[in-house]
Amino acid sequence: MSKITDNFMHLAQDRKIQFKMKDIETPIRTKDGEQVTQKQIVFQTALRIQDKKAVACGVIIHESDQPRVNYQITYNKIGQVTDRNKMPEITTALNEINAMRSGYYRFVVSGDGEIIMRHLGITGEDASPMMDVFVYGGRILKALLPQLEKIEGVDVSQVKA
Template identity: 80%
Template structure:
């Protein structure tokens, strides 16, 4: 494990955020065709956005002995597109939220219509700013969930099986 992931674990524990942790290995093909094993650590938890809704969320950190590594923060299953005929209007409204209200996060629509809020970044050994981005993401989502609920063709109440 790297110093960065160790620092993240310690800070999460200090802030009383409980994560389930797992390791994901994925081969990475270099320009010369050779493969290098890339390791990522996935820290998963859930966030209660309001009295009716909880969302799965997580932090993925590239685990490498490097002074800086990539990370991704996601909030999943925020809602689902229920009317694909309205996709152009939905995309326009999500892009407006992305441009004006979501800060360093972006709302995206996955292939199955799931609404996800995502942030990509780079961190070093001081993981405090990354943890702050994670915590503030929950506040951003809580603030913008009513706006998402107003978009025709999106259902933020359902849980897709």
């Protein structure tokens, strides 16, 4: 494992965040057409955001010996679009939240209508800013869930991790 991944694991242990960890290897092509294997480490957990609601969340770190790597933080299964006819209004409401309230994160609707919150970034050996963004993401989600509940055509009640 890389120094960045090791540092992130130590920070998680210090903050008593329990992650399930797995490696994902994907074949990709370089700009020269050569096929190489890209490795990512996935850290998965769940976050309780209300008494009866938890969401799956995770951090994906590009595994590399480079001094800086890409990462992605996601909070999944936040809600579900129940009325596709209202998609223009739903996307407008989510974009207003994204513009004014969600900070580093963006709410998006996946192809199957699932609402997720994600952040893309780049980190170095000091993984503490990445960990802070992950922790603050839970706080942002808790704070914004009442606004998401008000969006007509979205159900945030039944979806659990």
